[in-house]
Structure formats: C-alpha cells, structure tokens
C-alpha cells in the first residue's frame with residue numbers, strides 16, 4: 159500500500175518534472191516556430207473544423223517537408239493528431255500543392271490567379287467545390303507551396319480568421335540571402351552567439367538536426383540563400399576536401415528552397431591552384447576559375463554563386479594587378495554564367511591610401527563602373543557609407559547605378575549596436591534606409607525601389623543580411639536577437655510590411671498573445687534602436703566605439719595604423735565644435751547624393767537632426783531644434799538613451815509571470831547589462847567631449863559616476879566576435 163507520504167512525494171516529483179520540462183521547452187530553441195496548443199476556444203473550433211483533414215498529393219523532398227511541418231504544427235496548435243492523406247474524404251479539407259502535381263488543386267480552377275504570383279509566390283484561398291469546403295495552399299512551384307504553408311501557419315499562430323481566405327502573395331526581391339561571416343575553424347567574425355553552426359569536422363557524414371531547424375526557420379520567413387563562409391575568405395573551402403562538406407549542407411537545405419553560396423578568395427588560383435598570378439585577365443587564371451566552377455557544380459548542381467570582398471581591409475583583388483572591380487567580377491561571372499550562378503561583388507572597399515573621407519570611397523570607385531558589369535553580377539552595398547553604425551544616412555550608391563543591379567547588405571548581427579547583450583530591434587533601422595529618397599528618378603525614388611528593381615528595371619534583385627546566428631541554444635544569444643533575424647527575412651520578402659506589424663507577429667509567435675503583453679513588448683522594441691543611437695552616437699556622431707572589438711565607448715581612440723580606424727577622425731571635436739563637415743567646405747561627400755538631397759542636407763537648419771554631425775561641424779553653442787545649445791542637447795540625448803533603457807527595464811519587470819521564467823530572467827539580466835553599458839557610454843562620451851566643450855553637464859541631469867581616466871583605462875579582454 160502506498161502511504162500518504164509517498165503519494166505526496168510522487169506528487170512533488172510530478173510537479174518538479176513538469177516544471178522542468180516547461181523550463182526546458184522555453185529555452186528559445188524553437189524560435190518563432192512554437193506550435194503550442196492555442197488557448198482560445200472560438201479560434202480552435204474554427205481551425206479544427208477547417209483543417210481536420212490535410213491532403214497533399216504528390217511526393218518530393220519539399221512536399222515531404224510540407225507534410226511534416228503541417229503534421230507537427232497542426233498537431234501542436236490544434237491539439238489533435240493530424241492525418242495527411244492524398245484523398246479528400248471529409249467535408250472540410252486543407253489541401254496544399256501545385257496544379258502540376260495535385261489534381262485536387264488543379265480542380266479548384268486557380269490557374270488564372272496563380273499567374274500573378276510567380277515562381278515563389280502562393281495563394282491561400284477558401285473554396286467550395288463538389289460539396290466540400292477547401293482551404294487551399296496553391297503555388298506554381300513546390301517551394302511556393304512551402305512558403306504558403308508557413309504563411310498559413312503564421313496566420314494560425316497569430317490567431318487570424320481563416321474562414322474567407324483570399325491571400326495572394328509573392329516576394330518583392332528575388333535573392334534573399336543570409337551572409338555568415340563564419341570561419342572554417344568555427345569562429346564567427348562579429349558573431350556573438352557562440353561558434354559557427356557548420357561543424358566542418360563532422361561533415362559530410364554527420365547532419366546535425368540544427369541544420370534542418372535552421373533551414374526550416376529560414377524557409378518560414380522566405381530566405382532562399384545562404385553564404386556559408388566569411389567574406390574575409392579562406393580558399394580552402396574551394397578544395398575537394400571541403401566541397402564534399404558544402405555539398406552535404408546544400409543537400410540538407412535544398413528541400414527548404416535554400417541555395418548555398420560561397421565566398422571566393424580572389425587569390426585562390428595562387429593559394430590552391432599553384433598559379434603565379436590571380437590577374438583576372440590572365441588566360442590561365444580564367445581557365446582555373448572555369449574549371450573550379452565546373453567542379454563545384456559537379457558537387458552542387460544548383461550552387462548559387464560567389465560573394466566576394468576584394469581590395470578591402472587587406473583582402474586580395476583585381477586592383478593588385480591594376481585591374482578594376484568590374485574586371486574581377488566579370489571574370490568570375492563568365493565562369494558561373496553557363497551554370498546559372500551569380501556573383502555578389504561587395505562595394506565595401508577602402509584602399510591602403512587613406513582617403514580624405516572614407517565615406518566617399520565606394521561611390522568614387524564604383525559609380526564610374528556602372529554598366530560595365532556582366533548581367534549575372536550584382537554589386538552588394540552596405541546600407542550606409544561607413545560601416546553598419548547605429549545610424550547612417552543611406553549609401554550614396556543607391557540610385558547612382560541605374561545599369562547595375564545593386565543588392566542591399568544589412569547587418570543583422572549587432573557589431574556596433576551592443577552585440578549579443580543589448581536589445582535593439584532593427585526593423586525600424588532597416589525600414590529607415592529603405593525609405594530613404596534617392597531622387598534618382600525624381601521624388602519618391604526610394605532605396606526600396608532601387609533594391610526591388612522597380613526603379614531602374616534591374617534584371618535581378620537581392621538583399622543580404624549578415625547573420626547573428628550561432629551555436630547558442632537560442633541561436634542568437636539575446637532572445638530579442640531572434641526578432642532581427644525574423645524581421646530581416648520578413649522585410650526581404652516584403653519591404654512594405656511595417657516594423658510594428660512584424661514585431662506584433664513575432665511577439666505573438668515567440669512569447670504570448672496577451673494583448674497587454676504584446677503592446678508593452680512592442681513598445682519596448684519600437685523604441686529600442688533609438689535608445690541605442692542616443693546612448694552611443696546621437697545627432698549623427700559615428701564610429702567612436704572601442705578599438706577593434708567595437709564594444710563600448712572609445713571616442714578618444716587615435717594614433718592607429720590608419721586615420722580612418724580612429725574615432726577622432728570621425729568626430730573631429732575641438733574647443734570650437736564637433737562633427738564631420740561633409741559639405742562643400744569640407745570633404746564634400748554630400749555631392750555624391752542627388753541635388754534635391756544635397757539641398758536638404760547641406761544646410762544645418764534643414765538637415766535632419768539625426769544626421770547633423772554626420773554632415774556638419776558645428777560650434778558647441780549651435781542652437782538645436784529643442785532650443786538647447788548643441789552641447790546641452792548632446793547631454794540630453796545621451797541621458798535620454800540611458801533613461802530609455804531604464805524604461806525598458808521597468809516595462810519588462812512588470813511582465814513577470816506573463817512569460818516563462820527562463821526567458822524572463824535572461825532578458826532581465828541582459829537589460830541590466832544594457833543599463834550598465836548605456837551609462838558607460840553616456841559618462842565616457844560626455845566626460846571626453848567635455849574636455850573640448852569646456853561646459854558643464856546641465857544641473858538636472860545625472861552626473862558621471864567615475865572620472866574620464868577611469869573610463870579610458872577600461873580595456874575589456876576577449877570580447878567575442880573579433
């Protein structure tokens with residue numbers, strides 16, 4: 159007989175075990191793909207009825223993924239086992255497929271509508287036919303069916319009405335690609351979430367479940383390409399020893415619609431080909447690349463192509479042989495063209511002769527080459543002209559190369575935005591750049607229209623995001639880093655989506671549907687990037703962070719191998735004032751923009767305040783829009799940044815109990831690190847700039863906790879990501 163005591167112990171054990179499972183289940187691994195039972199009777203009833211039977215006709219690796227995802231997701235969300243069959247038997251049926259492989263889809267007469275969604279798009283429609291009610295996911299290709307499946311699942315996860323579906327959806331940009339700055343030794347340049355996902359040592363035999371979950375997550379947001387290796391490239395990846403491993407990854411990703419790309423080190427013909435030169439116009443070099451490309455395609459028949467960083471930060475390139483970027487890109491493009499591969503040639507260049515203004519260099523080098531690139535070359539341009547700063551004006555190349563498809567390069571990993579520990583929701587930053595008006599074809603010529611090809615009629619279009627993913631259990635270190643991966647994918651698919659809407663769906667899928675929780679967390683997210691700008695680089699300041707690791711403040715950095723690797727080069731603070739004059743009286747970088755843009759930005763009075771010190775050197779007593787003098791305004795902005803972090807902390811603390819304890823704690827601890835970081839930035843920068851302004855910090859603001867010497871002596875060791 160079991161005594162009362164042992165029943166009690168059993169009960170305790172049960173409670174213990176169930177809390178353990180919950181804790182384990184909410185470690186963030188599942189990202190936004192959490193398929194837990196929906197807690198809403200009305201919605202559940204609607205979904206259970208409409209989706210009670212799932213019909214997928216035909217078989218292929220991608221259709222298998224569709225079936226498995228539907229089975230797993232519907233089973234979880236609706237809390238009932240789901241049968242996937244190839245015949246409709248019940249009255250209400252969910253059917254997924256293409257007219258070519260599914261007679262049932264064909265019978266629904268969607269062919270006309272399908273014409274408008276292209277290769278990757280899809281339809282979600284409710285249809286009555288032959289006495290049955292169908293919810294149909296229809297597309298022209300199987301990967302379209304997969305994207306449609308994920309779209310429907312997102313609708314369920316966010317509890318939308320699916321009774322009268324009439325969704326027609328397709329991507330605005332063709333190549334939607336993650337760039338991994340992953341090295342073959344598994345370190346990740348500017349990676350803050352552990353090591354590289356690619357376990358080269360165990361490949362090709364060992365296919366980690368993570369590869370498949372990575373592919374699922376990417377497919378769910380429409381990402382269709384991945385560059386596996388760092389742009390600071392290692393030519394070893396092009397040798398057979400590694401190609402067989404690359405093939406294994408490509409095979410794993412293919413069913414999810416994801417193509418694999420590699421970075422091509424320009425000097426590979428010398429390093430692994432034993433040639434004497436890598437001159438792009440040399441016949442032996444051309445032949446070497448042609449052979450190499452053909453070899454790659456024997457492993458990976460749908461290989462996507464190369465991403466190249468050339469003649470920048472020590473990387474080799476065509477200029478080593480007095481050739482142009484176009485000569486280099488075209489040589490690789492010619493090798494790839496017969497197989498349908500592309501070259502993504504980066505415009506992030508600056509050479510060994512330090513220019514008067516680094517911001518001007520990419521435009522100076524690339525603009526004259528417009529129209530000289532092969533049709534399978536895209537030039538990949540960072541969002542701004544310096545380097546992924548918390549805020550930059552859009553890059554002047556956008557709108558300036560009508561004959562060359564330009565790709566956008568965003569950085570998802572937060573190299574300059576608090577890395578793996580600060581909460582900064584980046585959708586508003588991405589959107590800000592995309593909304594920038596280049597005036598290339600008159601008013602309304604947004605960067606988004608350049609990138610999606612509509613402005614210049616580009617033959618191909620692309621967008622890349624430097625990944626923030628690593629081996630951390632939750633993939634991105636900060637739980638909110640997941641939102642940036644998510645937002646990048648959603649915007650790559652449809653740049654017209656709003657940051658708020660993306661945050662809304664991400665929060666509901668990742669955390670909770672509770673309306674107060676959603677609105678509070680959304681508010682936190684929406685203000686978070688501006689908070690970072692304020693406590694790091696307000697009013698257009700830039701590139702004043704710690705040397706090399708880029709974590710924390712370093713406005714005092716000077717006397718480094720290159721002037722444009724120092725902070726003093728960028729802020730130019732003196733006793734008279736602060737800021738980089740990029741107008742006619744200075745570097746005149748502003749001349750690289752359209753006249754209408756110049757007209758607005760050349761005058762400090764009409765220049766948006768967020769770019770003030772980016773374009774102007776102004777006296778400390780310059781009157782800003784608030785009525786405060788520049789020095790005081792700077793103090794207010796820095797302090798405001800710290801206040802915003804404290805407000806985020808307060809909001810988050812108020813949400814305890816509305817989210818699982820594990821992620822609640824993680825975010826709470828990270829926010830307290832962020833508050834410490836923000837204060838450090840504020841105090842260090844204000845004390846440093848005060849040595850020039852010689853003005854007091856306004857009475858009413860919190861004072862720095864330490865001396866400038868103290869802040870300057872801080873030297874964090876082993877910061878990740880270098």
Ligand code: GCW
Nearest residue numbers: 339347348389390467506545
């Ligand atoms: O942002 C800078 C980084 C480098 C990076 C480089 C680039 C991969 O500090 O780490 O190198 O940009 O984009 O090429």
